[in-house]
Amino acid sequence: MPPHLSADHPAAQPPGRGSVDALISQARRLKGDVDAVRRDTPGDGSDPQERWQRALYDLALHQLDDLDTHLGQLRDGPAPAPAPPDRPAPAPPRRGSLLSRVGTAEWNLLTDVASWSGELYQILGREPGTAPLTLDELPSLVHDEDRPKLTTMVTDCLVDAKPIDGEFRIVRPDGAVRTVHMMGEPVLDSDGSTASMWAVLRDVSELRRCRSAVSETRDSLQRHRHEAQTEHRLAAELQEAVLPPWRGSLRLPHQGPETLDLAARHLPSSTSALIGGDWYDALELADGHTLLSVGDLTGHGVAVASGMATLLGAVRGMAMAGTQPGQLMSWLNQLLDATVQPALGSAVCCRYRPETRTLTWAQAGHPAPLLFRDGTGRRLNAPDGVLLGATSGAVYAQTEETLEVGDLLVLHTDGLVPGHSAADSVNLLLELGPRLGAADTAQDCVRLVVDEFGESERADDACVLVARVIS
Incomplete structure (x- = not known):
């Protein structure tokens, strides 16, 4: 029809x-x-x-x-x-x-x-x-x-x-x-x-x-993007609230230590929309000493940023109570081991006594600080220490280093030099020794490091902290 x-x-x-x-x-x-x-x-x-x-x-x-x-x-x-009805029905049509x-x-x-x-x-x-x-x-x-x-x-x-x-x-x-x-x-x-x-x-x-199916997956994608944006905003706000809001030369409460010129920078990932667990910190203690620390908690997102805030708060509290770096690392390891959501972390914790210019430090599976003197750099010999949260009851050793006026101490997290192994990254940083030695301030040193390595594509966050002994 x-x-x-x-x-x-x-x-x-x-x-x-x-x-x-x-x-x-x-x-x-x-x-x-x-x-x-x-x-x-x-x-x-x-x-x-x-x-x-x-x-x-x-x-x-x-x-x-x-x-x-x-x-x-x-x-x-x-x-x-x-x-x-009285004639046979035609064959059914082919499928499709x-x-x-x-x-x-x-x-x-x-x-x-x-x-x-x-x-x-x-x-x-x-x-x-x-x-x-x-x-x-x-x-x-x-x-x-x-x-x-x-x-x-x-x-x-x-x-x-x-x-x-x-x-x-x-x-x-x-x-x-x-x-x-x-x-x-x-x-x-x-x-x-x-x-x-x-x-x-x-x-x-x-x-x-x-x-x-198209509509459902589009809605799911939009929800996923909204959740990712919300998580990124929350993690960024938490990170900003916890990390010291340093602008220009680092200024600690009460004007900070007169013997150190400090500066730091956080470098976000260029490939991930989520915030990582890297941190840096400097804290003037009640006895006149200065706490310097950097660390990294594995993972990304709000949960990791919250865990980083917990660790950083614990570091500050224990340091303010007079805990030495080695014991501080042991207690941090117990703290991570006791958390509901297991995690791994690395850290360096330094305690600087200005009257003797003595740096006491310990590390947990983290790159050792770099010391630059007279335009030449070297990596400090690291005491024993495994990753935080890797094993229960771990013991962390500590060591001392005597600094001199004009010395430059560089603390950093993994990934500061993108696309290179840990050993190659250290060598590339040490090659900056003459240029770092000619810099006038700690902020100039941070700016030099960022200009050298900050524009590269990086798969993860990174932090750098520079301390320059001025007296």
Whole structure:
């Protein structure tokens, strides 16, 4: 049955077969290209961005497949009418063809006779030999929630001659729920009254599933981005609240120690949006000594920033109570070992006595401080100490170093020199000795280090702390 727009409009004639064949070839070639790109896209589906992209690929392929089959039907002409009840039904259409997804129907209001195409029986799950449902019977197949929608569309079409264009769900006899898109128009009699109604019904269940998958993955991606942005903001605010807000030359409370010129800088990761657990600190103690420390807690995000704040608070509290660096590291290790969420950390803790210019320090799996004197640098010999949280009951040794006026002490975390091993990083920093020795202030030294290594792509955060002995 050729669908007609109205009684006074002739049916459109199909285009030439050759031009349609060309369109089919182009559609299939484009589908092959899209499918190749989809298959070449790696991933395990754990990333929301990846799931969103793959859902879009699936939707595009589904729509290209629909275009291919639409063009095929346009080239081949309308499907044959269903066989009468006394004749055998035609073989079912091949899987994936348009005949299993699009059907036509006409309801004659004057004779109350309905006419369905064979493919509509398959869409609605009806036996081909049964009589087609009338407009009054059609709602029996429709999902309870969608019956008012169908009733409104049909009423508007029959009473007000409005075209039908809408979707509703049907419940097939086997219990399967499918989504059907219905388009149709009234056929007017010579006096302008509605004589019949024709419609094209298309099973769009798979298309809606693909679009739903795209929508869900897009929403998931947006939630993921929002959560990541929120976590980054919270971690950054926590880090800023905990680390000393040093600008220019470092100034400690009460003007800081008169014997040290201090400066520091935190260098964020250029490849991760999350805040790491690196810290630096300098604290003037009650006995006139100065605490210098740098450290790194493994991981990223709010939990790691919170853990870093806990460790830094513990370092400050124990140092203020007079705890020496070796014992301080042992208690930090016990603190990490007792936390609910296990973590690993590294740190260097130094206690400087200005009256003797003595530096007492300990380390836990961390790069040793670098000492520059008269333009020449060396790495201090590190006392024994394993990573914080690596083993219970670890003991940390401490050692002393006597400094001189003009000496420059550089404390840093891993990753200060991106793309190099720990040994190469130390060598590159030591090569800056003559330039660091010629610098006037600790801030100039930090600026020199940052100018040298700060612009490189870094996979993780890093910190550098410079202490210059001035008296």
